[in-house]
Amino acid sequence: MCWSTQADAVAGGVVASVGALCLARAHRSGRPQRLPLAALPLVLGAHQLIEALVWLGADGDLPAALADPARTAWAAIALPLLPILVPAAVWCASTEPGHPASPSRRRLLAGLTTLGTTVAIPLAAAVAHHPVTATEHGHTLSYGLGVPHPAVLLTGYLLATVGSLLTSGDPTLRRLGLLTGAGAAVCALLWRLAFLSTWCALAALVSVLLLHWSGRPPYSLAPHASDEPGKVSR
Numbered sequence: 001m002c003w004s005t006q007a008d009a010v011a012g013g014v015v016a017s018v019g020a021l022c023l024a025r026a027h028r029s030g031r032p033q034r035l036p037l038a039a040l041p042l043v044l045g046a047h048q049l050i051e052a053l054v055w056l057g058a059d060g061d062l063p064a065a066l067a068d069p070a071r072t073a074w075a076a077i078a079l080p081l082l083p084i085l086v087p088a089a090v091w092c093a094s095t096e097p098g099h100p101a102s103p104s105r106r107r108l109l110a111g112l113t114t115l116g117t118t119v120a121i122p123l124a125a126a127v128a129h130h131p132v133t134a135t136e137h138g139h140t141l142s143y144g145l146g147v148p149h150p151a152v153l154l155t156g157y158l159l160a161t162v163g164s165l166l167t168s169g170d171p172t173l174r175r176l177g178l179l180t181g182a183g184a185a186v187c188a189l190l191w192r193l194a195f196l197s198t199w200c201a202l203a204a205l206v207s208v209l210l211l212h213w214s215g216r217p218p219y220s221l222a223p224h225a226s227d228e229p230g231k232v233s234r
Contacts, residue, residue, distance in 0.1 A: 002200035003139040005055035008048045011200035016045025018207040025215035033096040036089035038214040041207035043085065047077045048200055051141070054134050058141060071132040075145055080124035083116035083157045087164035094168060098219025101169030108167055116160030119153055158184070172213045179205060 002008040019042030026038035050073050057067025091109035094101040101109070126147045133144040147153060162184070165177030183202040 002048065002051070005052050005059070007200060008052040008055060011204060012045045012048030012050075012052060014045070015041050015048060015200075015203050015207050018204075018211055019043070019045050022207070022211050022214040025211070029215065029218060031096050031218055033092050033094075033099075034214055036085070036092050038210060040085065040089060041203070041210055043077065043081070044203040044207065047074065048203065050074050050077070054141060058134050058136050068131070071134050071143075072127060074134075075127045075132045075143065076124075079127060079145075079147070080120035083119045083123070083160045084113070086161040087113040087116045090164040090168050090173060093170070093173070096219060099169065100219070105167060105169045109164055112160050112164045112167070115156055116164075119156040119160060122148055123153060170213075172209060172216075176206060176209050176213075179209070 002011050019039065022038040022041050023035065026034040050070055053062060053066065053070035054074055056062035057064070057070060062070070087109060091106065091113050093099070094106050094109055126145050130146045134141050135144075136142075158181075162177050162181045165173050165180060168174060168177070180202070183205070
């Protein structure tokens with residue numbers, strides 16, 4: 001999320017455009033296993049465009065008939081969708097022929113996908129049964145939903161999303177995991193200080209890295225890869 005309607009709209013349009021390029025490059029690579037993860041920037045871009053509507057609703061410039069569904073759609077993407085999509089997409093990418101992930105890593109990724117699905121169930125129930133609120137808090141939006149056991153679910157959420165990137169066996173995705181983990185901590189701190197929301201900048205960085213990743217040659221055409229840390233060559 002960004003710090004204003006205009007920032008969310010512009011950033012969302014840019015990130016969604018990068019997402020379309022990611023999908024096109026993944027499709028041209030001839031590796032359908034990359035498509036789910038290549039679609040992530042498109043999802044993040046749509047998420048920011050939806051939040052532009054949420055800002056309008058918080059400012060009173062959007063009728064409740066449109067603002068309420070926008071808040072619900074924002075929460076549905078942020079909460080139940082991403083903890084399933086990210087680990088599942090990383091697992092799918094790991095099945096590409098020649099991928100450096102070992103069978104044990106793939107089993108771990110499958111387990112993290114199961115964890116993400118488990119976390120998503122109570123989050124989806126909260127979105128379905130509780131109204132989503134959004135109020136301005138400094139230069140940020142503060143969302144309210146009434147999620148049960150938030151600390152436990154947040155831990156599972158981060159393990160499933162950031163953890164899957166860190167354990168993917170792919171150097172670029174590991175860097176993405178480090179960036180996402182560090183960026184989430186910085187964004188959360190700035191949000192708590194009500195200074196501004198920098199999630200849009202993080203989404204842009206994630207999208208650029210995935211644009212590079214999605215257009216790489218197939219692993220079978222890349223230099224020899226090993227699953228041992230530090231021995232994967234690109």
